[in-house]
Structure formats: structure tokens, C-alpha cells
Amino acid sequence: MKRSDFRIAPSLLSADFARLGEEVRDVIAAGADLMHFDVMDNHYVPNLTVGPLVCEAIKPHCSVPIDVHLMVKPVDRIIPDFAKAGASIISFHPEASEHIDRTLGLIRDNGCRAGLVFNPATPLDWLDHVMDRVDLILVMSVNPGFGGQSFIPSALEKIAAVRKRIDASGRDIWLEVDGGVKADNIEKIARAGADTFVAGSAIFGDKDRAGATARMREALKRATMPS
Numbered sequence: 001m002k003r004s005d006f007r008i009a010p011s012l013l014s015a016d017f018a019r020l021g022e023e024v025r026d027v028i029a030a031g032a033d034l035m036h037f038d039v040m041d042n043h044y045v046p047n048l049t050v051g052p053l054v055c056e057a058i059k060p061h062c063s064v065p066i067d068v069h070l071m072v073k074p075v076d077r078i079i080p081d082f083a084k085a086g087a088s089i090i091s092f093h094p095e096a097s098e099h100i101d102r103t104l105g106l107i108r109d110n111g112c113r114a115g116l117v118f119n120p121a122t123p124l125d126w127l128d129h130v131m132d133r134v135d136l137i138l139v140m141s142v143n144p145g146f147g148g149q150s151f152i153p154s155a156l157e158k159i160a161a162v163r164k165r166i167d168a169s170g171r172d173i174w175l176e177v178d179g180g181v182k183a184d185n186i187e188k189i190a191r192a193g194a195d196t197f198v199a200g201s202a203i204f205g206d207k208d209r210a211g212a213t214a215r216m217r218e219a220l221k222r223a224t225m226p227s
């Protein structure tokens with residue numbers, strides 16, 4: 001994988017919500033490729049965050065695509081609202097939709113790239129009949145709901161399995177990883193096959209966001225070299 005193929009997506013979940021616009025501009029200046037936007041509903045996951053209004057509010061500050069991660073149930077009703085609010089990518093968990101194919105279609109019909117998210121215990125079988133309908137596959141390396149958790153090592157095998165499926169499909173599907181990604185584990189996550197890396201606490205928790213992002217890029221550069 002070439003270095004330019006890797007994308008770093010800071011998760012706003014760990015930002016200072018009282019200064020969100022500034023935080024968004026700051027991590028973009030520090031080198032973010034995408035802005036990861038975690039939406040939680042206190043129903044599908046035991047936490048409550050932000051919705052389309054906040055997405056719309058950050059949009060003018062955001063010169064990179066907004067990567068919306070829906071941890072809500074049900075999902076369909078809210079999808080057009082996020083598309084209107086400026087999302088470029090919208091991902092959802094298959095357990096949260098009664099009709100996966102319809103939800104994937106709805107996201108694309110609203111002009112966004114469609115993503116499917118896999119919790120640590122969610123089997124990849126959900127992909128069997130929809131590989132032509134997904135633009136992004138997101139592997140959770142923690143259970144969703146909170147920032148700052150530790151990376152679950154078994155996610156590496158799952159990432160490798162998803163990489164195989166993507167390569168076999170011959171499609172340009174992004175492979176994103178979310179949860180506990182840090183400068184000291186990102187190389188092995190990339191070697192397992194991921195190309196897009198969500199990092200909340202590792203970037204927002206560091207006063208020097210440019211330094212934190214650069215350390216991740218350095219590690220990603222090593223991932224392109226023989227081990």
C-alpha cells in the first residue's frame with residue numbers, strides 16, 4: 001500500500017465540544033484527511049452525542065470530508081438529515097437496520113458513500129450479498145459507545161479477513177478501523193490491511209495534534225516497507 005492511500009480520521013468524540021469549530025480547524029491543519037463524526041443515541045449504544053445540527057454547524061469549518069459513524073437504531077429516518085448536513089460518508093451497524101440493502105441504497109441515493117460497521121462480535125457474513133453496495137467497511141476494534149478504550153487484538157484477524165474480501169471483490173472499498181488506534185499500534189493495523197484510521201484520544205488528547213498525526217504517518221510509512 002502506498003503512503004498516499006492511508007487516511008487518518010480524527011474522531012470528534014474526544015474534542016472540546018465547547019470549541020468545536022476551532023477543534024475541527026486545528027486537526028485539519030494538523031493533517032487530518034477525514035473528520036470522523038460519532039453519532040450515539042443512548043439506545044443502540046449507552047451514550048448520547050450529537051446529531052445533524054452539529055454536523056451542519058461544523059461543515060463550514062471542515063475542508064475535509066465528514067465521515068459520519070451512526071451508532072443509532074433505527075437508522076433510515078436520520079440518513080437524509082445527515083446528507084443535507086454535509087456528510088460525505090455515512091456508516092451504520094447492520095444490527096441497527098431491519099433492511100441492510102435498503103439502508104445502503106438510501107445512503108447512496110442521498111449522494112453519500114455508504115459504510116457498514118462491524119462490532120467485535122459481529123460476523124462478516126453480513127457482507128456476503130452487499131459487496132457491490134458498500135464503499136467502506138468499518139471494523140470496530142472496541143465495543144462502540146466511548147472513546148479512550150483499548151484496542152482489542154482480535155480485530156487484526158478480522159481486518160485481514162475483510163482485506164481478503166475487498167481484494168477478491170476488485171472494488172475500491174475503504175477499510176477503516178475505529179477504537180484504540182495509536183501511533184504505537186497503527187503500523188500493525190495497516191499491515192493487517194486497513195487503509196483508514198480513526199483516532200480520537202490519540203489525536204485530540206495530545207496538545208500537539210500535528211505531532212500526534214505526524215507520528216502516525218511515520219508509523220504508516222514503516223507499514224509500506226518489508227517487515
Ligand code: DX5
Binds near residue numbers: 012013142144149181
Ligand atoms: C467509539 C467511537 C470511536 C471513538 C474512538 O464508539 O466510534 O470513534 O471516538 O476513540 P479512541 O480513538 O479514543 O478509541
Ligand code: ZN
Binds near residue numbers: 011036037198
Ligand atoms: Zn466511530
